[in-house]
Amino acid sequence: MGKLFAVVVTIITLVSTAIFASHIWWLPVDISAHGHAIDRQLTETMVTSGVLFVLSQLALAVFAWRYGDRRDGRAVKTFPGGAAPMVVFATLLVGAEILALTFVGSKVWAGIYQSPAGPNALEIDVQAEQFAFYFRYAGADGRFGAVHPERIDEASGNFLGLDPANDTTARDDIVVPTLAVPVNRPILLTMRAKDVNHAFYVPELRIQQDVVPGLVIPLHFTATDTGKHEIVCTQLCGLGHYNMRAYIEVMSQAQFDQWLKERAAEQ
Amino acid sequence: MVPPAAPPPTAAPRTASEPSPLEAAQTGVWLAIGTICMSFAALTSAMVVRQGAAPDWRHFQLPHILYANTLVLLTSSGTLEWSRRRIAAVPVGTASLVPGLEGLSGVYLTLALGLLFVTGQVIAWRQLAAQGLFLATAPSSAFFYVFTALHGLHVVGGLAALLYVLRRLRRMAGPVPRVALRAAALYWHFMGALWLYLLVILATRV
Amino acid sequence: MTQTTAHHHAPPRGFLRTHVFSLDHKVIGKQYLDLALVAVCTGMALSWLMRLHLAWPETPIPGLGKLAPTGAAGGVITPEYYLQLMTMHGTIMVFFVLTTAPFAGFGNYFLPIQVGAEDMAFPRINMMSFWVTLVAFLVLIASFFVGDGPALSGWTAYAPLSAVGKDAGPGQGVGQTLWAVSITLFCVAQLLGSLNFITTTLDLRTKGMSLARMPFSTWAWFITSVIGLIAFAVLMPACILLILDRVAGTSFFIPAGLVISDRLQPHAGGSPLLWQHLFWFFGHPEVYIAILPGFGIVSHILPVFARKPLLGPRVMIGCLIAIAFLSYTVWGHHMFLSGMNPFSATLFSVPTLVITIPATIVTLLWIGTIYGAKLRFTTPALFCLGFVSVFVSGGISGFFLAQPSIDTYLHGTYFVVGHFHFVMGVAAMFGIFAATYFWAPKMFGRMMSETLGKWHFWLTFIGVYCVFMPMHYLGLAGNVRRYSAFTDDYLKPMIPLHQFITIAALFTGAAQLIFLFNLVRTRLRGPKAPSNPWEATTLEWSTTSPPPFDNFGGRPPVVHHGPNEYGATGAGGDYVMQASLPSAGPA
Secondary structure (H helix, E strand, O other): OHHHHHHHHHHHHHHHHHHHHHOOOOOOOOOEOOHHHHHHHHHHHHHHHHHHHHHHHHHHHHHHHHOEOOOOOOOOOOOOOOOHHHHHHHHHHHHHHHHHHHHHHHHHHHHHHOOOOOOOOEEEEEEEEOOEEEEEEOOOOOOOOOOOHHHOEOOOOEOOOOOOOOOHHHHOOEEEOOEEEEOOOEEEEEEEEOOOOEEEEEHHHOEEEEEOOOOOEEEEEEEOOOEEEEEEOOOOOOOOHHHOEEEEEEEOHHHHHHHHHHHHHHO | OOOOOOOOOOOOOOOOOOOOHHHHHHHHHHHHHHHHHHHHHHHHHHHHHHHHHOOOOOOOOOOOHHHHHHHHHHHHHHHHHHHHHHHHHOOOOOOOOOOOOOOHHHHHHHHHHHHHHHHHHHHHHHHHHHOOOOOOOOHHHHHHHHHHHHHHHHHHHHHHHHHHHHHHHHHOOOHHHHHHHHHHHHHHHHHHHHHHHHHHHHHHHO | OOOOOOOOOOOOOOHHHHHHOOOOHHHHHHHHHHHHHHHHHHHHHHHHHHHHHHHOOOOOOOOHHHHOOOOOHHHOOOHHHHHHHHHHHHHHHHHHHHOHHHHHHHHHHHHHHHOOOOOOOOHHHHHHHHHHHHHHHHHHHHHHHOOOOOOOOOOOOOOOOOOOOHHHOOOOOHHHHHHHHHHHHHHHHHHHHHHHHHHHHHHOOOOOOOHHHOOHHHHHHHHHHHHHHHHHHHHHHHHHHHHHHHHOOOOOOOOOOOEEOOEEOOOOOOOHHHHHHHHHHHHHHHHHHHHHHHHHHHHHHHHHHHOOOOOOHHHHHHHHHHHHHHHHHOHHHHOOOOOOOHHHHHHHHHHHHHOHHHHHHHHHHHHHHHOOOOEOOOHHHHHHHHHHHHHHHHHHHHHHHOOHHHHHHHOOEHHHHHHHHHHHHHHHHHHHHHHHHHHHHHHHOEOOOHHHHHHHHHHHHHHHHHHHHHHHHHHHOOOEOOOOOOOOOOOHHHHHHHHHHHHHHHHHHHHHHHHHHHHHHHHHHOOEOOOOOOOOOOHHHHOOOOOOOOOOOOOOOOOOOOOOOEOOOOOOOOEOOOOOOOOOOOO
């Protein structure tokens, strides 16, 4: 029975590790400026924990194989050094690994969430709601109009509750369901929720942020490659949560200017 | 590797223990005090966060009867402590206590004062309601009602415990009911201390 | 025993007093275990429905249309019904299985016996705790039968979705309120239970049972109760505030200007993040409440079948205490991306990573205990070894999530689902299985079938890896969780892997029937068990199987030895029981 346990654990360990290592299911291509740091941190963690995983499972397997009771009257043996090697290993090696990861990781994190957007950032206002995302560009005046929840009217397409009649800054705002951004340019999203918690997640951009009612949350990134990717909601927001998505289209600055002009005309 | 021999017979170690079942009631009440403190601590931080989250706090004056209620509650702690010591002084094995002479009257008085306190709290609520301050009126009034209601519920629980202890004391003043009285008294004093704390945070924030 | 024992009570008379409204901690413990059994069957059935829907969303599930005409008309689960099933699955499993069985169930039965007491310190409060828990369960289940069904906001019930009331959609009317009432009641029951456990451990230990001589399982229950005393004390007021937001018009958690179902909500000024802080301040210690008894149980059982002492007994206890303490400092790691100050994320990630150290130590102590052992591969032993394997798997995925920069990508994905199912749904469950097989002879006076037990173990062990390891792959590919269907372009290629998981889940679920059959058959007709079938040292094995009404037949044991005295050499055997005479060699 001990030998069977050892074999099963070994097979499970090797198969699951192989699948991790083979990247059959893996992160999509990274198209963000900050993403490589996250990917590197992930890979390092995967290697260290992979080693720990394999070693501990194999130790379990080997001991289960070897130390069955063979009814031969032999005495039991204490692990050499007793508990001390365990304490030392865990504290020193795991401790060192933790320190290293925290030191590096906190810098990566701060670079995304605790720093201002780059210079010349394009500011885009985001409203998350049950069950859609809307994106607002400031228009020619470069300023966003105020939003008034009581003025929201889905039927007439006033998703944000703007008041263009009385608010000049709102008149040229461009509200669309697609997030178009120019490539290689810092983007600053300011995110609001209309009703309940939502979240903004683009795996390829290595970026995620909850959108909380009552708060305005900034999020910045720079996309480094053109293409179209899905934006999905990751915070349970109701029955349409699974279907709440938008698209981000990264295009050249020239294409973006053209796109914006067309959208402005449609408003 | 030398196989381990039979473990040497252990002499009574320094931390050898005896069961102390009479301590149980007291331990239980201390634990209850700890957990109740934790609940009110959570509510306190909820209040602090809520006050800072929006400019709609709306300060108001605490009804003055609250201060009278405070005196009533603190006095009831005094009467209970007095009767506890009187009863503790009666030799164990006395068949029964003569009501009024050995401190039982103090327990009755405590019960009455406790009821008076709860009544006074209800009056405070009615006074606030008369000013138009209800549970949902403002976050300040909401926390006021929540704090005083939860404290009041725990006080009512304490009154029930005192009634229970009283019944047992009247039948037989042995060690067990005395232990129960000591535990109930500890709980009751805590109700007073908790109320003082609540009074301070309500008076300073509401 | 003189009348000075505060807890002494006479033997019960009559069927109701003996088997239903019993003050006996052993009966109450079994009642908790039976409740957990009903709960786990319910929770598992819900998971089958969820997995079937995820794998084959359009295929009608036979019979479901009749049971749930609104939620699954024609047998096809609607998106809202999926979320309702998911909410109930999580709530039932976390509260009524993982907090109830290893802690309230086995703890109630065995803690008094293991410390040599006749019963818990407060038997009437103990009985009340069980009945309040049962009422809490019934209130929760009632939400299936009201209005538009149970809550759908997850077991985490984030505000404002959970707080605004029926405007938020199906299940968010009465169903959510019943959820909050149920959990409030559960908190009360747990707090009373913790009071009992701690007082019994501190005040009712028999002569010679110093704290240092307590079994590891007792230590684990004791530490778990302390965690619970603080954690449930925070969840209860949080649920009360949630109920008030829902029914009394307050705005603790609901900010101004929300437009839900085209209606401007009348609330203003509240903070959704406040709910999250309060909930997770409870929620993280809660998962340690779920696993710590398992640590104690494995540490208790493994030496019995290794025939040698647990390696590093004092280090083990120290680690349990360290983990309990640290568990209060990490709650923000559930909220890295929540909108709280991002600097807090770094602050919270430090203790989260530091917990890895005592967790690694305890794992190495178990593995080190097996080194040089003389292992007897009984079913409880297999589940202990399996526990170590699955705890390693689950713990390691936690290491990723503890780092905010990595959590940026993995938060809200199936990587998280795989992680918590490994540590809670599998490891904690393995602890429960090990405890059941180990203590069944003592509780029921009958031996469980080893053949059936081994089949149960192998099918389950392989099955759970097939169910939950692939979830990590899905997470790495960015597969979002809590989705009722996979309609996104990038998710459609994952569906075959989901189908594999579903098949594995159904198969593993079916394997549990072996356990159920074994359990029922044992209680009815199993072979009689001796007092100490496993040759173990602790006090529960010094009394009959099952123990008499007052545990030790009116003769409380006197303890002269610790719980860890295995591996001795001698003519009679290789272990010394705790209640043996001081000069006794091996039993």
